[in-house]
Every structure is written in C-alpha cells, then in structure tokens.
Amino acid sequence: MNFSQIYSKKVLEHVRNPQNMGEIKNPDGVATVGNPRCGDIMRLYIKIEKKDGKDYIKDAKFQTLGCGAAISTSSIITTMVKGKPLSEAEKITNQAIVEALGGLPISKTHCSLLAADALKKAINNYRQTHKR
Amino acid sequence: MKTIYLDHAATTPVDNKVFLAMESYFSEDYGNPSEPHLWGQKARGAIDQAREKVAEFLGAKPQEIIFTSGATEAINLAHKGLIEAVRKTQNKTPHIITSSIEHKAVMETCKHLEKLGWAKVTYLPVNKDGLVNLQDLEKAIQPETILVSIMYINNEVGTIQPIREIGEAISQINKLRMENGELKIYFHTDATQAIQYLDCNVEKLGVDLLSLSGHKIYAPKGVGALYFKKGMPLRRQQDGGGQEYRLRAGTENVPYIVGLGKAIELAQQNKEYSTKYIGKLREKLIEGVLKIPKVELVGNASKNTPHIATFLVKGVEGESMMLLLSDQGIAASSGSACTSGLLEPSHVLLAMGYQPEKAHGSIRFSLGKDNTEEEIGKVIKVLPEIVQKLRKMAPKL
Numbered sequence: 001m002n003f004s005q006i007y008s009k010k011v012l013e014h015v016r017n018p019q020n021m022g023e024i025k026n027p028d029g030v031a032t033v034g035n036p037r038c039g040d041i042m043r044l045y046i047k048i049e050k051k052d053g054k055d056y057i058k059d060a061k062f063q064t065l066g067c068g069a070a071i072s073t074s075s076i077i078t079t080m081v082k083g084k085p086l087s088e089a090e091k092i093t094n095q096a097i098v099e100a101l102g103g104l105p106i107s108k109t110h111c112s113l114l115a116a117d118a119l120k121k122a123i124n125n126y127r128q129t130h131k132r
Numbered sequence: 133m134k135t136i137y138l139d140h141a142a143t144t145p146v147d148n149k150v151f152l153a154m155e156s157y158f159s160e161d162y163g164n165p166s167e168p169h170l171w172g173q174k175a176r177g178a179i180d181q182a183r184e185k186v187a188e189f190l191g192a193k194p195q196e197i198i199f200t201s202g203a204t205e206a207i208n209l210a211h212k213g214l215i216e217a218v219r220k221t222q223n224k225t226p227h228i229i230t231s232s233i234e235h236k237a238v239m240e241t242c243k244h245l246e247k248l249g250w251a252k253v254t255y256l257p258v259n260k261d262g263l264v265n266l267q268d269l270e271k272a273i274q275p276e277t278i279l280v281s282i283m284y285i286n287n288e289v290g291t292i293q294p295i296r297e298i299g300e301a302i303s304q305i306n307k308l309r310m311e312n313g314e315l316k317i318y319f320h321t322d323a324t325q326a327i328q329y330l331d332c333n334v335e336k337l338g339v340d341l342l343s344l345s346g347h348k349i350y351a352p353k354g355v356g357a358l359y360f361k362k363g364m365p366l367r368r369q370q371d372g373g374g375q376e377y378r379l380r381a382g383t384e385n386v387p388y389i390v391g392l393g394k395a396i397e398l399a400q401q402n403k404e405y406s407t408k409y410i411g412k413l414r415e416k417l418i419e420g421v422l423k424i425p426k427v428e429l430v431g432n433a434s435k436n437t438p439h440i441a442t443f444l445v446k447g448v449e450g451e452s453m454m455l456l457l458s459d460q461g462i463a464a465s466s467g468s469a470c471t472s473g474l475l476e477p478s479h480v481l482l483a484m485g486y487q488p489e490k491a492h493g494s495i496r497f498s499l500g501k502d503n504t505e506e507e508i509g510k511v512i513k514v515l516p517e518i519v520q521k522l523r524k525m526a527p528k529l
Contacts, residue, residue, distance in 0.1 A: 003455050015455060021525055032527065036489035039449055039468055039477065043527035063527035067451035067468065071525065 003068065008102035011072040018071060020061045020078035029126030033118045040066035040111060042074050044118040048086065048126055055086035069108035073115035076100050081119065090123050092116065135461040136507045141287050141325060141440055141498035142465060147350035153394040157387035165384050175386045182393025189396045190342065190359050191333035198358045198376045199389050203324045203345035204237040206358035209369050209380065210320050210341040211241045211281065215251050217365035218278055218315065226278040228253045231264050232483040234283050238322055261432045262291035262484050266301060273305065279318050285325035288467055288480040288496060289430045290440030295321050299338020318364060324348055328399045329407050329437055340364055346388065351395035355388035410499045411438035413508050417497060420512025424519055442496040444486065448522045450494050456518040462511055467494040
C-alpha cells in the first residue's frame with residue numbers, strides 16, 4: 001500500500017526525506033506564500049553570497065505546512081537554487097519544478113506555483129532589503 | 133510489512149461467507165431471473181431469498197425492496213423518482229428539506245433537481261456536534277414540502293442523526309395533512325453507514341425511503357437497495373424491462389444481490405457483537421490519539437457511531453498525514469482539500485463550523501470487524517511521531 005499511484009518516485013522521496021528543511025537565522029531573503037485557509041503555506045529562506053560581483057544563493061531552506069505535493073515542491077526548489085547565481089535562480093518556472101519532480105497530478109499543479117512564487121518573492125525581498 | 137486497514141467507511145472487503153454464497157451464481161446458476169425455465173427460476177429463487185433477508189432486516193415487506201447498483205443509485209431513485217411522480221400533481225414546485233452534511237449522492241441529486249426547477253431545497257445547518265436540530269427542521273417545513281432527507285450516520289465524522297425523532301415529528305404533521313386531504317411528507321434516510329451498528333427497522337424509524345449499499349457491509353461494490361413504502365409515489369429512473377416491480381429496469385445482478393442478502397444476514401447476526409467490539413477498539417484509539425497535543429475529536433464521542441473516529445490535528449495537513457501513515461502500512465482517510473481533488477476542504481466539517489484551516493488537518497479512522505487491539509496499538513504509537521515530524525516541518529505563523 002502506498003501513494004505511488006498518485007505521486008512520482010521523486011515526489012515521494014522528497015516527502016519522506018525533505019531536503020533543506022528548517023529555518024535560516026538572519027536570512028538575506030524570506031517569503032511566505034499560500035495561506036492556512038487553502039491548506040498550504042510555504043516559507044522560503046535564502047542566504048546570498050557575492051562572488052566576483054555576482055549574487056549567488058549560498059543556502060536555501062524551507063518550512064511548509066501542506067500536502068505531499070507542497071512538501072516535495074518546497075524541498076526540491078531548495079536543491080534547485082542552492083549554489084546558483086540569483087539571475088539564473090529567478091528564471092526557474094513552475095514547469096521546471098514539476099519536471100524535476102517527474103510530474104505532479106494535475107489537481108496538484110497549484111502547489112508548484114506556490115514554490116515558484118515563494119522563490120520569486122524571497123528574491124524580491126532580498127533585493128528590497130539590500131538596495132545599495 | 134503488516135498492513136492495517138482503517139478505512140471501512142470508504143469500503144470493506146468481501147466477507148468469505150458472502151463470497152461463497154455468491155460463487156455458484158456466476159457460472160453454474162447463471163440464468164436470467166425473468167425466464168420461466170429451470171435456470172431462470174433458480175436465479176429468481178435466489179433473488180427472492182435475498183429480498184426476504186433485506187426486508188426482514190428492515191422490518192419491511194419483500195415488495196418494498198428494490199435492488200440497485202448501490203446506495204448512490206438508490207438515493208437518486210428515491211429523490212428523483214418521488215419528485216417526478218408528484219410534481220405534475222402539484223400546482224407549486226415541490227420542496228425538499230435535507231441537511232448540509234449529506235453525502236454527495238444526496239447533495240448533488242438535490243442540486244440537480246433545483247437546477248431543473250423541479251424542486252426547491254432547504255439545506256439545514258448542523259450544530260458543533262454535527263446534529264440537525266428538530267426545531268429547525270419543523271420550521272423549515274412548508275405546505276409544498278414533499279420530502280425530508282436526512283442521513284442516519286455521517287460517513288465523514290460518524291455523528292448519528294435523531295432519525296426516529298424526525299420520523300415521529302413528520303408523522304404528526306402528516307396526520308394533520310391527511311385530515312386536510314393534503315399530500316404527505318415522505319421521509320428518506322441514507323442508512324449506508326448504519327446497517328451494521330444501528331436499528332434500521334423502518335417502522336420504528338418512521339421512514340418511507342431508506343437507501344443502503346453492499347460494499348460498506350462486506351458485500352461487493354456495485355450492489356445496493358432502496359426500501360420504499362408500498363403504495364408511495366415513485367417513478368423509475370431507469371427505463372426498460374419490468375424488473376424490480378417496474379421500478380428499476382435491467383437484468384438483475386444475481387450474484388451480487390445474493391451477496392447483499394448474505395451480508396445483511398451476517399450484519400444482523402453480528403450487530404450486537406460488532407458494536408461492542410469495534411466500539412471498544414475505537415475507545416482505545418480515541419484515548420491514544422487525544423494524548424497528542426492540540427488534537428481534537430470531531431463530534432461527541434459518546435454519541436457517535438462505534439466505527440468512525442475523525443480527528444482534527446492542529447498545524448498538520450491531512451493528506452501528508454495519510455501519506456506518512458500509508459508508509460507505515462496504515463490506511464486512513466482525510467477531509468483536507470488536497471484529498472478531494474477540489475480545493476475545498478470537507479463540506480461536512482465546514483458545516484459543523486470548523487474553519488478551513490482546521491478542516492485541512494482532519495484524519496478519519498474507520499474501523500471494521502477484523503481490526504485488532506494490536507493494530508490500534510500500532511496506530512497510536514506511530515501517529516504521534518508522524519504529527520511531530522510534520523509539525524516540525526511547518527512554519528511558525
């Protein structure tokens with residue numbers, strides 16, 4: 001008995017062993033998206049490092065209250081952005097997240113939107129709070 | 133891994149005795165019951181016997197039982213069949229009263245009748261315990277009220293409606309209506325979850341229509357029955373041959389009907405024992421689960437059915453709980469939006485006044501006759517760990 005009829009292997013891996021779960025103290029960017037009324041709420045923290053005048057995501061962590069799809073999209077997005085230049089990370093679309101997870105059930109695609117949204121907002125938050 | 137099935141309100145396995153009773157009607161005694169030859173008459177006899185068993189269980193006459201494909205069909209037939217039969221005889225649009233916590237089969241059927249303009253519908257609220265208030269119901273009755281439809285046991289939370297009291301109140305009103313030569317109010321109950329645990333005698337309940345399903349009582353999926361009081365107006369919804377007293381056309385599903393008859397006979401025999409045994413398991417489950425902080429039981433524990441316990445776990449989403457339980461071999465269910473395929477949490481929990489954020493954290497365990505104390509012990513050991521894991525993952529708000 002399992003959820004493998006609903007979710008891909010990759011999704012289940014991330015639900016069972018979420019990557020980069022938790023909080024970053026003093027993050028450079030943070031965003032909370034979704035709301036508990038809808039059942040999904042996701043918070044994404046990023047830590048930025050400057051290398052050769054370029055912004056890189058040094059660390060990313062998530063906290064999520066939600067279903068399996070919400071947990072797995074949160075988890076995978078942290079692995080997708082870690083070490084990436086900010087300019088590249090912000091181009092990650094929800095389709096890319098879904099693909100990285102080996103697909104999501106159609107009724108769950110809104111969860112991938114949530115993760116992409118959280119990333120965008122966390123980056124915005126960084127830019128706004130770190131204006132020169 | 134040893135698996136633990138705690139989703140009996142969704143469906144049950146076919147009992148071996150039921151299976152054995154059905155077996156010969158597939159390839160040996162396969163006749164069409166409408167045929168006068170030996171094969172046909174053997175099948176006819178088997179259906180008659182099953183009908184007698186169902187009738188006896190409900191305290192009804194065999195001519196008052198229609199076999200259907202399940203409770204959903206029975207419910208559709210009861211509601212649409214009655215409204216279709218009476219609407220032409222009325223000057224005004226017939227009125228239906230139902231509750232806001234009915235199964236989709238009732239809710240959607242009522243909505244469809246509204247959409248057609250064939251009926252007006254009142255959806256009664258429920259209190260925090262999920263109960264319909266009798267005074268609310270009486271107040272909702274209009275001169276055009278033709279049908280009251282209230283479920284016996286709620287499938288999501290296990291609350292038991294006061295069917296007997298409602299039946300009594302309706303029969304008082306009907307006495308007056310009869311004196312005035314008016315059309316009576318018919319009373320339907322969806323008894324799908326109640327067959328194994330509660331008194332389903334239609335006379336005592338005061339119902340004119342009662343729907344039930346096979347697969348919730350250890351018979352196969354795809355068979356059910358409708359009780360309808362003899363002589364009441366009812367128009368069949370499936371046209372064709374003259375089967376089932378001309379109220380449900382189509383060659384009878386002989387083996388499944390035999391299975392339903394056997395299952396209901398066993399339900400009758402085991403009622404007292406299962407109520408006691410399963411009730412005890414449920415007590416143990418509730419006691420264990422409520423030890424987890426910030427968890428509440430839905431409904432009033434002492435007044436609910438013995439086989440359903442639904443909890444609201446704060447700060448956790450239901451589907452993820454189901455998933456991690458499933459990893460431990462445990463099958464449960466949830467009313468969270470993520471399990472419905474829609475983005476709305478359970479209409480039952482919302483109607484009971486729970487906020488959506490609470491409803492998303494619901495988890496339902498529904499017990500059956502083959503569950504053991506050991507299994508419940510495993511659940512109350514594993515669930516706190518799962519809840520802790522998921523709470524740790526969630527952001528602080």
